[in-house]
Amino acid sequence: MPVPRLLRLFTPLATACLSASVGVVSIAAAQTPDSATSTIQIGDPFPRWELTDQHDQTHRLPGDTTQAIVFSSSKQADETLSPVLESVVGDRLISGEVIYLSDISRMPGLISRLFALPSLRDRDYPVVLIREEGVSAPLVTETDCLALYRLGQGTVVAREDLCVESDVTNAF
Structure with missing residues (x-):
């Protein structure tokens, strides 16, 4: 044809x-990037990022006094474990010794502006936000857990998952 x-x-x-x-x-x-090679390992420097918090204040990660970064990519982990973290760590979150880092990149913009950010603004400590998809790729955490990265002069010296309240309490 x-x-x-x-x-x-x-x-x-x-x-x-x-x-x-x-x-x-x-x-x-x-x-x-290959996820196996891009994941932060013990001995690797923590990524140098400049991100904003819930009040649009800029933070350089890791800071000079940063000893630990607690990473959340789950709403469930944030709602369940961040109050425990705040009660255990307290002023260290405000001083920057411990930084709370949250990935909100998958959240629709309208939801984040109307609900998440107003809720985060009620916290007494900075919540450093990852707003762009893919930025948090090197950070790994179990579902509904927080990931704790302990740092020594900007280098990861230990990493653990905090999945229940006692994990958070025992970590600090």
Whole structure:
């Protein structure tokens, strides 16, 4: 059966578009970091980030006095364990010795503005926020747990998951 003239005209264009899109996907895949190699390990420097908190104040991570960073990527872990962390660590959260870092990048913008940020603003300590997707990729935590990264001069010296209240209490 003969190919219609119009289809013959668009075939080279379609082929070029398909090739270009496959090339873009290949480039993107090549640039995506391998999760096994991009995960922060003991002995690695903690990433140097400049992020804002719930009051839009800028924080450099890790700070000069930072001894630990507690990372949350779960609403459940935040709601359950951050009050325990606040009661155990207290002023160290305010001074920056312990930094609370929360990934809100997957949260829809409207939800974050209307609900999450007003709730976070009620806290007496800074909650440093990861707002862009993919930034927290090197940080790993179990589902519904907080990840504790202990630091020595900006280098990770220990890491543990805090999944229940007693984990948080015993860690500090």
